[in-house]
Amino acid sequence: MRELKGTGVSTGIAIGPIKVLEEAGQVERRTVDDPQAEIERFHQAQQVSMDQLAKLREDTAARIGEDKAELFDTHRLMLKDPDYVEGIEGQIRSDKVNAEFAVDATAQRFADMFAAMDSPYMQARAADVKDVSRRLIDNLGSGVQAGQQDQATIIMASDLAPSQTAQMDPSQVLGFATSQGSANSHTAILAKTMGLPAVIGLGQSPRPEDQGLTAIVDGSQGLVLIDPDEETLGSYEARQREYRERMQRLQELKGKPTRTKEGQEVHLYANIGRPSDLDAVEANDAEGVGLFRSEFLYLESDDFPTEEFQFQAYKEVAQRMGDKPVIIRTLDIGADKQVGYFGLKQEANPALGYRAIRICLTRPEIFKVQLRAILRASAFGNIAIMLPMITSTTEVDQARVIIDQVKSELRGKGVDFREDIQVGIMIETPASVIMAPELARKVDFFSIGTNDLTQYTLACDRQNPNLGQFADPHSPAVLRMIHMTVDAAHRAGIWCGICGELGADRALTETFLDDGLDELSVSPASVLPVREVIRSR
Amino acid sequence: MATEFTFTISDPEGMHARPAGRLVEEAQKYRSSIILDDNGTTADAKRIFAVMALGAKQGDVIDVTVDGPDQDKAAEELQAFFKENL
Structure with missing residues (x-):
């Protein structure tokens, strides 16, 4: 039995056979007798890959959008690029090597070329070359693709490329274990969405000889056990049963009110990043959307x-x-979320920089497009507007002027919208906490963004991994900030919630109830566990 | 005699993957050879890796040389393409 330690990014326990996804850089070199036949084999794999990409393009266009689908057009052009093809054929011919090796070596040369370019964007294109080449190598091999297995498996890989995950059949995947990746990586997000256990950052590359061995992925502990002994396997099977039973118990909380035994009620909403997340919102019985991050519309566009x-x-x-209710947070670009076409300058302290409401108020032409879209959509449901990064009442006044302008333009054109649409603000700066009594008189609600509030209150950069012990969201300073905010809201007669990660921290649920928070908005998967704690009190 | 024209990249991102891909697809429609020259570095517009390797940035002036049987039509349509996409 081998034990690998990583970071659990999606909870649960998976037990099953390993499927190792090969990647460029681990390809065996063989000498071939007939280079011409090898080139033929390459052409066949090239054709299969072209067909797969054409299909992937259609599927992606239908499922996600034309914008994302175009990536696969670029991949097809790469596959047919004369320099790339001649590089591969030339190497097969001159070195008498197998096609897999020639593809891998050629891919590395092109990837190095991109990596040496001075634009970070172009450097990242090295990943596209590798993605295309990995597909070719997969098709040269046994012909088995991630999406075409006949048995449910645990996927082990260095990291998963979007094109690999796009064609996986979710019913054939038990869990993920990758050697690289971060909590925000594609693998992590995908696993959470699919509700599959995942451990990332194992450090050690997957070994092809592990293929078919039994593995345990413990997403709660961040552990991967390969070829476990009988005893370990037995104890994990028991824990898997318990976990499933717990999930089953949580399922029974669906449709039940989020109310303490004493009768204190809390609105339990979910945070989403895109419309497709609504599946998870419905599956977990959230009572509304407390935070719809509108950034995806901007981040995924050119x-x-x-x-x-x-x-x-x-x-x-x-x-x-x-x-x-659906609470839409307006544009929160800047800081760690950069978008090229905004033409934002590099900043020494982006978290303290030109971001979110600051962009909206100085470039109202951008803000107005979003406000018009939100207001028009408000005619179709129960939408509220939430403004991020507020530090003063002046900003709220300015935003309201712009909102009123957009409203009167729509009215003039006879376009339907909700006249009484609620406007609230994120409380995520110490300034907004201190000014909360004044701010509360100008808005309909507060929602506390605990991630940024912790960062700004404790002066700890949330991107800096060395600040772990200092960046403590349980710090009394942060908790007092929350208490002050709720107090100010209630004195002014408005409601106050939390939409940061802390809202799902069940160790604090009791504190939040004592504070009198009216709403908690958490990731869809945390809705039922939080409801369980509230109902047990 | 080849047809030549120049254009200046106005896209803040420069010649990134998607416009580069669109350009290559566009260029492949013509029989004429189409060569891009970005300040002395040249690339065949029908080859995606070559076009991306130019690393053309916003403000770069690109000389385009179109040579072949359909060069006039190609040059005219490519000018419109550049204007719209880059």
Whole structure:
């Protein structure tokens, strides 16, 4: 038995056979007798890959959008690129090597070329070359693709490329274990969405000889056990049963009110990043959407998203949620979320920089497009507007002027929208906590963004991994900030919630109830566990 | 005699993957050879890796040389393409 330690990014326990996804850089070199036949074999794999990419393109266009689908057009052009193809054929011919090795070596040369370029964007394109080449190598091999297995497996890989995960059949995957990746990596997000256990950052590359061996992925502890002994296997099977039973118990809380034994009620909402997350919202019985991060519309585009495009996304969420509230946070670009076409300058302290509401108030032409889309969508459901990064009442006044302008333009054109749409603010700066009594008189609600509030209150950069012990969201300073905010809200007669990660911290649920928080908005998977704690009190 | 024209990249991101891909697809429609020259570095516009390797940035002036049987039509349509996409 071998034990690998990593970071658990999606809880649960998976037990099953390992499927190792090969990647470029681990390819065996063989000498071939007939280079021409090897080139033929390469051409066949190239054709299979072209067909797969064409299909992937269609699927992606239908499921995610034309924008993302175009990536696969670029991949097809790469596959056919004369320099790339000649590089591979030339190496097979001159070195008499197998096609897999020639593809891998050629891919490395092109990836190095991109890595040496001075633009970070172009450096990242090295990943595209590797992705295309990995597909070729997969198709040269046994012909088995991640999406075409006949048995459910645990996927082990260095990291998963979007094109690999896009064609996986979720019913054939038990869990993920990768040697690289971060909590925000594609693998982590995918695993959480699919509700599959995942451990990342194992350090050690997957070994092809582990293929078919039994593995245990413990997403709660961040452990991967390969070829476990009988005793370990037995104890994990028991824990897997317990976990499933617990999940089953949580399922029984669906449809039940989020209320303490004494009768204190809390609105339990979910945070989402895109309309497709609503599946998870519904599956976990959230009572509304407490935070709809609108950034995805901007991050996944090559240019400013149009009003119509945004309107469709907001409308879809509003309609599906019906009467339940949907709180849309306006543009929160800047700091750790950069978008090229905004043309933002590099900053020494981006967290203290030109971001979120600061961009919206100084570039109202961008803000107005989003506000028009939100207001139009408000006619189709129960939408509220939430402004991020507020530090003063002046900012709220300015934002309200712009909102009123957009409203009167729509009114003039006879476009339907909700006249009484609620406008609230994120409380995520110490300034907004201190000014909370004044701010509360100008808005309809507060929602505390605990991630940024912790960062700014404790002067700890949330991206800095060395600050662990100092960046403690349980710090009395942060908890007192929350208490002061709720107090100010209630004195002014408005409601106050939390939409940061702390909202799902069950060690603090009791504190939050004592503070009198009216709402908690958490990731969809945390809705039922939080409801369980509240109902048990 | 080849047809030549120049254009300046106005996209803040420069010649990134998607416009580069679109350009290569566009260029492949013509029989003429299409060569991009970014301040002395040249690339065949029908080859995606070559076009991306140019690393053309916003403000770069690109000389385009179109040579072949359909060069006039190609040059005209490519000018419109550049204007719209880059």
